[in-house]
Amino acid sequence: MDAQLTCHTCGHTTTPLVRQNGPHLEAVCPECKAHLRFLPQPLTELKIYWGKYTGRRIGEVQDAGWLSWCYDNIRTLNSRYRQALKEQIERLRYQTA
Numbered sequence: 001m002d003a004q005l006t007c008h009t010c011g012h013t014t015t016p017l018v019r020q021n022g023p024h025l026e027a028v029c030p031e032c033k034a035h036l037r038f039l040p041q042p043l044t045e046l047k048i049y050w051g052k053y054t055g056r057r058i059g060e061v062q063d064a065g066w067l068s069w070c071y072d073n074i075r076t077l078n079s080r081y082r083q084a085l086k087e088q089i090e091r092l093r094y095q096t097a
């Protein structure tokens, strides 16, 4: 994450600060703290915001049954989360095979 961004609020062009904002990574201006943009993050870095694993990264959860249940039953998850769950489920499946 070393791309430089220009802040539209204060005009500085710098390497942005990156912070977690809910389920998103957000780049902010180090000078004035203005929002610059949201950043893509690796799918397995996505943080779970529901249920017993709240706050854990999807890549940390070893509970394939729970992941599968979420994948099948939680209809409000966006496509990135669904893809992340699927990837982690498949990873666990191959580990135990």
Ligand SMILES: [Zn+2]
Pocket: 007, 008, 009, 010, 011, 012, 029, 030, 031, 032, 033, 034
């Ligand atoms: Zn700024």
